[in-house]
Each structure stands twice: as structure tokens, then as C-alpha cells.
Amino acid sequence: xxxxxxxxxxxxxxxxxxxxxPVYLRALTGLxxxxxxTCSSEELAAAAGVNSAKLRKDLSYLGSYGxxxxxxxxxxxxxxxxxxxxxxxxxxxxxxxxxxxxHALANxxxxxxxxxxxxxxxxxxxxxxGEEVAGIAVQSFDRLEEIVTEHGVAIGVIxxxxxxxxxxxxxxxxxxxxxxxxxxxxxxxxxxxVDVRKVDLSIELQILAYHEQRKAAIEQPAQLEPEHAEQTExxxxxxPAVDGALAQEVLS
Amino acid sequence: xxxxxxxxxxxxxxxxxxxxxPVYLRALTGLxxxxxxTCSSEELAAAAGVNSAKLRKDLSYLGSYGxxxxxxxxxxxxxxxxxxxxxxxxxxxxxxxxxxxxHALANxxxxxxxxxxxxxxxxxxxxxxGEEVAGIAVQSFDRLEEIVTEHGVAIGVIxxxxxxxxxxxxxxxxxxxxxxxxxxxxxxxxxxxVDVRKVDLSIELQILAYHEQRKAAIEQPAQLEPEHAEQTExxxxxxPAVDGALAQEVLS
DNA sequence: TGGTGTGAAAATGTTCACAGCA
DNA sequence: TGCTGTGAACATTTTCACACCA
Numbered sequence: 249x250x251x252x253x254x255x256x257x258x259x260x261x262x263x264x265x266x267x268x269x270p271v272y273l274r275a276l277t278g279l280x281x282x283x284x285x286t287c288s289s290e291e292l293a294a295a296a297g298v299n300s301a302k303l304r305k306d307l308s309y310l311g312s313y314g315x316x317x318x319x320x321x322x323x324x325x326x327x328x329x330x331x332x333x334x335x336x337x338x339x340x341x342x343x344x345x346x347x348x349x350x351h352a353l354a355n356x357x358x359x360x361x362x363x364x365x366x367x368x369x370x371x372x373x374x375x376x377x378g379e380e381v382a383g384i385a386v387q388s389f390d391r392l393e394e395i396v397t398e399h400g401v402a403i404g405v406i407x408x409x410x411x412x413x414x415x416x417x418x419x420x421x422x423x424x425x426x427x428x429x430x431x432x433x434x435x436x437x438x439x440x441x442v443d444v445r446k447v448d449l450s451i452e453l454q455i456l457a458y459h460e461q462r463k464a465a466i467e468q469p470a471q472l473e474p475e476h477a478e479q480t481e482x483x484x485x486x487x488p489a490v491d492g493a494l495a496q497e498v499l500s
Numbered sequence: 501x502x503x504x505x506x507x508x509x510x511x512x513x514x515x516x517x518x519x520x521x522p523v524y525l526r527a528l529t530g531l532x533x534x535x536x537x538t539c540s541s542e543e544l545a546a547a548a549g550v551n552s553a554k555l556r557k558d559l560s561y562l563g564s565y566g567x568x569x570x571x572x573x574x575x576x577x578x579x580x581x582x583x584x585x586x587x588x589x590x591x592x593x594x595x596x597x598x599x600x601x602x603h604a605l606a607n608x609x610x611x612x613x614x615x616x617x618x619x620x621x622x623x624x625x626x627x628x629x630g631e632e633v634a635g636i637a638v639q640s641f642d643r644l645e646e647i648v649t650e651h652g653v654a655i656g657v658i659x660x661x662x663x664x665x666x667x668x669x670x671x672x673x674x675x676x677x678x679x680x681x682x683x684x685x686x687x688x689x690x691x692x693x694v695d696v697r698k699v700d701l702s703i704e705l706q707i708l709a710y711h712e713q714r715k716a717a718i719e720q721p722a723q724l725e726p727e728h729a730e731q732t733e734x735x736x737x738x739x740p741a742v743d744g745a746l747a748q749e750v751l752s
Numbered sequence: 753t754g755g756t757g758t759g760a761a762a763a764t765g766t767t768c769a770c771a772g773c774a
Numbered sequence: 775t776g777c778t779g780t781g782a783a784c785a786t787t788t789t790c791a792c793a794c795c796a
Contacts, residue, residue: 264787270706274685288755297687300755301789308757316756316795333706334713341705348604353701355600358685362702363709402712403705426715427708429701433526433610435549443711445704449605449681450614452697453593453655454522454585456679457615459695460654461586463678516765540777552777553767560779568773568778 261332265306269329270362271296272303276326288319335363340399342425344416345408346371346379346386349431353407354382367399372412389416396423403427410434417444513584517558521581522614523548524555528578540571587615592651594677596668597660598623598631598638601683605659606634619651624664641668648675655679662686669696 275295279287289307293300307313307320313328314320330336341364343353353359354369369381370389379386387395395401404425406416413432420428421442430436430446438444527547531539541559545552559565559572565580566572582588593616595605605611606621621633624641631638639647647653656677658668665684672680673694682688682698690696 262787266710267703267707269710270700270703271687273706274703275687289757290755295687299789301791302787304756305758305788312757314756317754318796319755332710334709335706339705339709339712348607352600352604356701358702359705362706364702364705402716403708427712429704429708435523435527435547441715443708445708447699447701447704448522449608449699450610450616451519451522451526452681452699453591453611453616454525454587454614455519456655456681456695456697457586457591458518458521458584460591460679463693464654514765541779542777551767553769554765556777556779557766564779566778569776570774571777 259309259311261309265309266333268296268298268302268306269333271298272306273326273329273333273335273362276322276329279322280326285322286319287322289314292320330363333363338363338365339403340365340367340401341403341405342366342368342370342392342395342401343405343407344370344389344392344420345406345412345432346376346381347407347409350407351381353405353431354384364403367401368395370395372408389419392419393423396420396425401425403429406430406432406436408432511561511563513561517561518585520548520550520554520558521585523550524558525578525581525585525587525614528574528581531574532578537574538571539574541566544572582615585615590615590617591655592617592619592653593655593657594618594620594622594644594647594653595657595659596622596641596644596672597658597664597684598628598633599659599661602659603633605657605683606636616655619653620647622647624660641671644671645675648672648677653677655681658682658684658688660684 272292275292275297278295279292284291287295289300289304293303296303304314307325310328310332313325327336338360341359343350343366346354346369350369350371354366359366366382366384368391369384369386370392371377371386372389374388376386377388402425404416404420404427406413406420406428408416410432411434413430413434414436417428417430417436417438421438426441427443428436428438428445430444431448433448433450436444436446524544527544530547531544536543539547541552541556545555548555556566559577562580562584565577579588590612593611595602595618598606598621602621602623606618611618618634618636620643621636621638622641622644623629623638626640628638629640654677656672656679658665658672658680660668662684663686665682665686666688669680669682669688669690673690678693679695680688680690680697682696683700685700685702688696688698
């Protein structure tokens with residue numbers, strides 16, 4: 249925090265903003281495909297599903313890339329956000345655990361198109377080695393270290409059953425991986441400096457269930473007094489949302 | 501907001517807390533399986549990957565289910581949280597789009613065990629009808645309305661390619677579904693009263709890439725001054741996280 | 753004139769620290 | 775005595791509203 253860098257780099261971007269930048273990137277890609285060359289904050293916000301004030305505030309953390317009275321140049325803004333996120337070049341990624349979900353992830357075309365390249369699919373089950381998924385050979389998990397070293401892998405994806413997740417994470421960290429996307433429904437303990445994000449389908453569903461239950465309680469006044477049913481207007485776009493973790497036997 | 505209900509229900513639970521309740525539920529399940537009957541906020545917090553102050557604050561929104569000087573009864577607290585979320589009984593769910601991801605979701609055992617029951621798998625491709633995935637027959641998407649009505653489905657999962665997502669959502673809403681979990685990388689427009697949550701793998705990865713890039717910038721002082729590398733200590737458990745959406749061609 | 757960029761206000765979320773109860 | 779439950783302080787995020795400039 250002491251010496252502010254000389255370049256116009258090193259701004260402090262709020263975490264909430266960082267989480268939305270990829271959404272803006274996707275919206276911009278959509279605009280590009282529609283042949284739109286310029287857009288206002290209002291238009292981009294609509295495409296991204298946020299309000300324009302938030303969008304402008306978010307973009308203001310990156311710099312002043314718009315033109316007052318005009319809007320943003322789609323291509324230019326796309327590049328600036330991609331640069332800020334760090335996806336102007338591809339990140340090599342390894343996926344561990346080639347069960348149902350691992351398969352889906354390996355086939356996920358959004359990887360390549362969004363700045364990531366799957367360099368290896370690993371599975372602890374030796375009988376799977378040699379198999380090929382999405383054109384990539386499945387290898388033994390034992391090869392993790394050499395693959396990480398060889399390709400300079402910094403990001404790992406865990407799609408194993410829950411019981412294996414911590415071991416896989418430990419090996420990943422030891423091998424030099426410092427960012428993990430965890431689909432196993434398990435809290436991972438990792439040393440400082442390692443980032444973990446989790447995706448858990450059942451958590452997302454439970455959050456929906458909570459709100460669903462509340463709606464039902466209002467519509468059919470059970471033991472509650474009627475109240476004004478207007479309260480029903482809950483979310484419309486995308487709930488603020490939080491993390492989660494998929495997998496379990498899915499991934500075996 | 502006017503008339504507070506007579507029962508001890510209808511408390512206003514913060515969204516951030518709601519998003520963590522499923523995590524506590526999972527941690528409690530783990531404790532139960534380990535044969536733990538009672539736990540302190542410290543222990544449960546560790547199992548859930550949060551700090552104990554936050555845990556206690558969260559639980560305080562539900563009521564006073566702990567015992568001072570002792571802690572929480574695991575079984576009792578499990579029930580109270582499950583009741584609050586609304587997963588003491590199963591929620592019928594339909595999954596639309598049986599591609600790679602749809603397959604993985606259909607096979608996801610965490611569904612049944614966490615309060616959800618997949619009552620139908622639907623796909624727009626007529627040639628898939630009759631196929632069976634995870635013991636459930638794949639049916640034509642045209643049957644959506646009758647299935648929703650028959651089973652009283654309130655929650656739908658969209659695992660289709662992006663272009664189809666909005667149409668599917670519209671049909672779901674028209675059929676009476678009011679909560680949607682969207683894996684397609686597309687912003688969905690839905691009427692007020694309908695909740696949408698999204699999961700997007702590429703967004704999660706991009707957030708990791710952003711932090712990864714920053715770590716690299718600090719370790720190898722490119723054009724930045726060295727600074728104290730201690731800053732590297734970023735996240736250790738699970739980043740605050742925000743939504744995302746998977747799928748695309750994966751799901752076709 | 754129209755739309756960006758941004759201070760300031762409001763809302764939401766987290767952490768602290770300790771009163772109070774079993 | 776030990777641990778919960780919670781006000782109050784602090785931090786972050788969102789929203790407002792408007793100065794400012796192409």
C-alpha cells in the first residue's frame with residue numbers, strides 16, 4: 249500500500265467490481281457480435297443485467313475509458329477490461345476428476361474462448377488413463393507435478409468426489425498452483441496466498457428454495473396475516489449470489 | 501413490513517446470511533456423520549470455513565438455538581436451519597437441456613440428499629426423448645407445462661446452450677415456475693416475483709485469473725517497485741464470490 | 753445537449769468486544 | 775467459568791444526483 253506505482257496500474261479494485269467485470273466482458277462480446285461499435289452505460293448495463301450507475305462506478309475504477317456525451321467504444325472497452333482481468337493471453341488450466349462433471353468441464357467451449365486452455369485432464373483411477381475426453385488424453389493424477397511445471401499451470405479445477413478434494417488441493421498447492429476452482433462440496437484448507445473459489449449447485453438451489461418458501465408463505469397466508477402481497481417482487485435479474493460447490497458422486 | 505406476524509416467523513434474514521445457511525447445513529451434516537452431538541460456534545465455524553463471530557451473528561437471525569456456556573446441539577440446529585431454508589421436505593425440480601452438463605446434474609446425488617427431487621429431464625431435441633439418464637427418462641420439452649402442473653414444480657434448472665435459455669425461461673415462467681437456476685451464459689429477463697440465480701464457470705475462472713495476475717505482478721516486480729511482498733496473502737478459504745453461469749456448447 | 757465520472761448519502765455486511773446466562 | 779447472543783464500530787457496496795466535458 250505504500251508506494252503507488254508510477255504507471256496508471258495498481259488501482260485498488262473492489263472485490264464486488266472484480267466479480268462483475270467478466271459479466272461486462274460477456275455483454276460486450278454480445279454487442280460486438282451484434283455489430284454494435286459504441287454503447288452508452290445504459291445499454292451496456294442492460295446487456296449485463298445491472299443498473300447503469302453501478303456499471304459506471306465499476307468502470308471508473310479501471311480508468312476513464314468512455315467519452316462524455318457519447319458512451320463507450322465497444323472494442324476499446326473490451327480490451328481494457330480483458331487486460332485488467334488478465335485474459336488477454338491464455339491461462340493453462342488442469343482439471344482433476346473426470347467424472348460426469350469433469351466431462352462437462354472438459355467439453356466446455358467457454359474455456360478456450362474466455363482466456364483459458366485445458367492442458368491436462370487427470371484422474372486418480374488408473375483405468376481411465378489413456379481415455380480421451382474432448383480431444384484431450386486423460387492422464388494419471390501422479391503426473392500433476394510435471395504437468396504443472398511443464399506448462400506453468402497456475403489454476404487448477406477440482407471436480408473430484410468430496411473425500412478426495414483436500415488431498416488434491418494439497419498436491420496442487422505443493423506443485424505450485426495458487427488458484428483453485430473447487431466443485432467438490434467440501435471446505436478446502438489452503439495456505440495464505442492461495443485463492444479458492446467454490447461452486448456448489450446444491451447451495452444455489454437451497455437459496456432459491458428459501459425464497460420460494462417465502463413466496464408461498466405470502467401467497468397462501470398460512471398462519472400469517474395476509475399483508476400486502478406486493479412483497480412478492482423479489483429478484484428479477486440475478487440475485488446477488490454467493491459461492492457454492494457442485495459434484496460429489498457426480499464426479500466419481 | 502407493516503404487521504409483524506404473530507408467530508416467531510417472518511424475521512428479516514439478510515441475503516448474505518441466507519447464502520451461508522446451506523454451508524452451515526453441510527458442515528452440520530459432516531459433524532453428525534463424525535458422531536459429534538454438540539459443537540461450539542468456534543467448531544462449527546471452522547467446519548464451515550467462516551469465523552465464529554459471523555456464524556453467531558448469522559444464527560442469531562434465526563433465533564436463539566444455542567446454549568450459553570455449552571454450544572449448539574447439532575441435530576436440533578440442523579433441523580432449525582433446514583426448516584428456515586425450507587428443505588425439510590423435497591422440492592420437485594425439472595432440468596431442461598440434457599447435454600454434458602445436464603447429464604452431470606441429473607446424476608448429481610447431492611440433489612436428493614439436500615432436499616430436491618428431479619421429476620423430469622427435458623430436451624428440445626426430439627431424438628433424445630426416450631433416452632434414460634440417471635434412471636430418469638428424457639422427455640420432450642413440449643411436456644413442460646403438464647409436468648410442472650402435475651408435480652407442482654416451482655424450481656427449474658436451465659442447462660441449455662445460451663441461445664435457447666431465454667425461450668426456456670419464458671416457457672418456465674408461463675408454466676408457473678418462479679425460481680430458476682441458470683447455467684447458460686446469458687442474462688435472463690424475467691418478470692418481478694421470479695428469482696434467477698446463475699452459475700458461470702468462466703466467470704469464476706476469470707475472477708481467479710484477476711487475482712493470479714496480481715500475485716504474479718508482485719512476485720516478479722515487472723515495472724512496479726518491489727513493495728512488501730507480504731501483500732500476497734490473499735484469500736485462504738473461499739473468496740466472497742459472486743454468481744456465474746456455465747454451459748454453452750457444453751450443454752447442447 | 754447527453755452521457756460519463758464521481759463525491760456523498762444510504763444500505764448492507766463484517767468484526768469487535770462484552771453483557772448475560774447456563 | 776465458558777460460550778452464546780448482540781449492540782456498536784467499522785468496512786464495503788450500492789445508489790443518488792449532479793458537475794463536467796466532448
